[in-house]
Amino acid sequence: xxxxxxxxxxxxxxxxxxxxxxxxxxxxxxxxxxxxxxxxxxxxxxxxxxxxxxxxxxxxxxxxxxxxxxxxxxxxxxxxxxxxxxxxxxxxxxxxxxxxxxxxxxxxxxxxxxxxxxxxxxxxxxxxxxxxxxxxxxxxxxxxxxxxxx
Amino acid sequence: xxxxxxxxxxxxxxxxxxxxxxxxxxxxxxxxxxxxxxxxxxxxxxxxxxxxxxxxxxxxxxxxxxxxxxxxxxxxxxxxxxxxxxxxxxxxxxxxxxxx
Numbered sequence: 001x002x003x004x005x006x007x008x009x010x011x012x013x014x015x016x017x018x019x020x021x022x023x024x025x026x027x028x029x030x031x032x033x034x035x036x037x038x039x040x041x042x043x044x045x046x047x048x049x050x051x052x053x054x055x056x057x058x059x060x061x062x063x064x065x066x067x068x069x070x071x072x073x074x075x076x077x078x079x080x081x082x083x084x085x086x087x088x089x090x091x092x093x094x095x096x097x098x099x100x101x102x103x104x105x106x107x108x109x110x111x112x113x114x115x116x117x118x119x120x121x122x123x124x125x126x127x128x129x130x131x132x133x134x135x136x137x138x139x140x141x142x143x144x145x146x147x148x149x150x
Numbered sequence: 151x152x153x154x155x156x157x158x159x160x161x162x163x164x165x166x167x168x169x170x171x172x173x174x175x176x177x178x179x180x181x182x183x184x185x186x187x188x189x190x191x192x193x194x195x196x197x198x199x200x201x202x203x204x205x206x207x208x209x210x211x212x213x214x215x216x217x218x219x220x221x222x223x224x225x226x227x228x229x230x231x232x233x234x235x236x237x238x239x240x241x242x243x244x245x246x247x248x249x250x
Binding site: 055 | 161162163164165166167169170173174190192193210211212213224225226229230231232
């Protein structure tokens with residue numbers, strides 16, 4: 001699920017669209033989603049945002065419907081500078097996530113155990129702080145691997 | 151015998167977030183003696199679900215607009231882990247009002 005090769009550290013992007021497009025295109029390159037995923041995940045973020053005021057700091061979990069997904073995957077991007085997102089469920093609220101977790105879920109029923117692990121990760125303050133403070137992709141992978149792909 | 155309830159879990163795509171919320175709600179209601187059946191859908195499907203089926207509550211992670219005659223609660227706190235108790239207090243109060 002978690003791909004070390006897709007982790008982005010110090011991702012330098014100007015805005016939300018550039019951030020999401022970069023991560024979504026990484027997914028396309030890796031063959032985990034169809035090319036249609038890119039526009040779908042951008043459109044979804046516009047219509048129904050995915051940023052969350054998580055316990056450690058703001059995060060976002062961009063994702064879209066399963067039709068665009070080939071195989072389940074998650075990537076992590078630590079941004080060089082936080083960019084503006086809208087809060088899930090309350091689009092009038094602006095958040096500035098520094099860490100993004102893009103999700104590709106092909107069958108939510110089948111992958112419920114993964115969704116539960118991801119939710120646990122999002123609620124783990126220490127783990128989120130470790131991810132934000134990591135100096136290398138290997139560190140991020142080692143922190144998250146036991147939680148996500150246990 | 152656990153009291154059966156039905157929850158409509160809503161998010162933007164009707165897939166990822168609503169499944170996380172639904173899973174959490176089934177667990178949290180089970181701890182409180184309820185047998186929660188969940189249906190996951192996206193925000194544009196709320197009206198058609200509410201007119202065709204009975205739900206005891208809506209948990210939403212994407213704005214749902216109108217009042218559909220069903221108690222509705224913002225479910226973001228269930229995903230962040232902050233505000234779970236408040237969510238459950240309000241939800242159970244609504245169930246009690248409905249005699250469940």
